[in-house]
């Protein structure tokens with residue numbers, strides 16, 4: 254796998270199709286074979302052979318090929334270099350020699366290893382199920398119905414009528430208008446960065462979201478002169494101002510952060526000497542803005558260097574798929590309206606939109622769950638229809654929940670099973686085969702993904718958010734206290750020399766019935782509480798600091814299972830660990846709850 258086929262794009266219009274084109278009828282059509290599509294296919298396949306999956310590009314996943322895995326591989330290389338170069342304080346001196354070609358070769362070698370697993374799975378699927386091409390929904394005049402038009406690489410178009418449709422078309426990097434023309438091959442995105450044969454000397458990274466931050470820091474640690482631009486002073490999409498300020502302070506120690514900057518132009522210019530073109534960014538520093546916002550002090554500035562990595566967010570493309578022919582409406586953020594967020598089902602339609610395609614929670618574990626649950630939901634519906642129709646389904650093994658929902662992106666799944674909650678949710682019904690007398694009771698609503706939001710950014714220090722944001726807690730009218738800990742003097746963090754960070758823990762102040770709202774941040778009601786909150790219940794947290802990935806998981810588990818501050822403090826904390834920092838924040842919250850109780 255050298256040049257990545259996922260980077261190819263082709264625009265296909267919803268042309269009215271030729272009336273003579275034969276129509277293929279299937280029970281289920283899946284569009285997109287990334288993580289969500291793979292998971293959906295595996296579930297659906299257990300209930301029916303009448304399925305097609307249409308995919309443009311490589312039959313692996315974004316996560317393994319150009320996403321989670323290669324980015325973490327680059328970060329791992331950066332971490333090694335950083336510790337080799339910056340251990341003087343420990344009395345360890347020396348300079349690391351970085352071989353850029355080897356760094357990138359390892360990233361690709363290991364990436365190809367991870368990507369080979371989904372590829373292998375897809376290779377085992379029946380060829381009759383697979384269509385290689387780009388799908389759109391068209392209005393078929395003759396049958397007066399919405400059909401899938403799959404435009405294949407050979408130029409042929411196949412028309413498909415599907416009883417159930419799962420749309421799992423992912424997302425793509427967003428590049429501001431005109432930038433590709435202005436910068437040409439000096440512009441890279443996360444789709445192309447891992448294909449670089451060598452490390453550049455200098456790199457501008459535009460955007461301090463998760464992807465920009467992770468890649469900028471990794472490159473910087475590998476000796477690339479990185480300038481990281483953002484139009485606001487927010488990093489990592491952090492939604493707690495105090496944590497954001499701390500993150501900026503920690504990251505500024507090693508990164509050239511150019512926050513609050515406005516890019517006025519991007520261009521290329523002829524380089525001197527070796528004649529290689531260089532990228533140029535013209536920008537103004539909004540920090541120079543006068544108090545009255547007149548901008549007159551803003552000085553025009555210029556960055557010049559090898560390459561520009563555009564990390565200005567990712568966009569789905571379902572607005573270009575002809576969903577209007579299915580009667581599906583999108584909101585201003587290109588998100589489907591009337592959608593069940595756990596499995597992507599559109600209300601009153603046999604259509605599911607899952608993973609990054611629905612743009613609600615574009616994270617791997619969410620994508621994975623949604624694809625699995627959509628497939629499961631369709632499989633259950635098909636089984637129920639089979640039973641209702643008296644069909645012979647004896648040999649249908651139906652929906653086997655022993656599968657690991659996540660295994661398309663991981664090699665060893667033995668200890669990596671985010672589906673456990675989903676399985677538990679339906680495990681009490683044990684037998685969900687088509688012959689089961691309890692089948693009638695089983696609806697797809699019983700199978701739900703964990704409602705607790707969790708995100709982690711693998712910068713150093715790491716950044717995490719879990720549960721509700723402060724904004725959503727306040728919107729729901731929940732009284733809260735904030736337990737805090739700074740990692741500056743946290744024992745183990747100091748030992749390790751990673752003592753920069755802040756954890757803020759949002760805790761329910763008193764028993765309350767909370768208002769239910771559709772929060773902008775995608776947070777949902779915990780099905781276990783249904784809004785009945787008790788004093789000490791953990792509502793959410795935000796953190797920048799060491800070991801944030803583990804603290805996020807502990808808190809997500811606590812939130813999901815209604816473990817209170819007192820309940821968590823009843824658990825042992827080993828000494829000396831970074832997790833003792835979590836205990837300090839819990840104690841801080843507990844102290845405030847006690848003080849308030851005595852008021």
Ligand SMILES: Cc1cc2nc3c(=O)[nH]c(=O)nc-3n(C[C@H](O)[C@H](O)[C@H](O)COP(=O)(O)OP(=O)(O)OC[C@H]3O[C@@H](n4cnc5c(N)ncnc54)[C@H](O)[C@@H]3O)c2cc1C
Nearest residue numbers: 285287288289309315316320321388422423608609615617
């Ligand atoms: C650099 C980077 C780092 C990331 N790191 C993390 C991380 O650390 N943790 C985390 O949780 N998440 C991370 N993510 C996000 C995660 O990778 C995505 O949420 C996830 O991969 C989305 O999976 P998906 O199934 O929705 O889409 P994809 O895996 O992108 O699959 C969509 C498929 O549909 C195909 N397709 C699109 N349109 C059509 C069409 N019209 N017809 C046919 N086929 C079509 C595409 O070619 C593609 O094969 C990262 C993403 C990136 C880019």
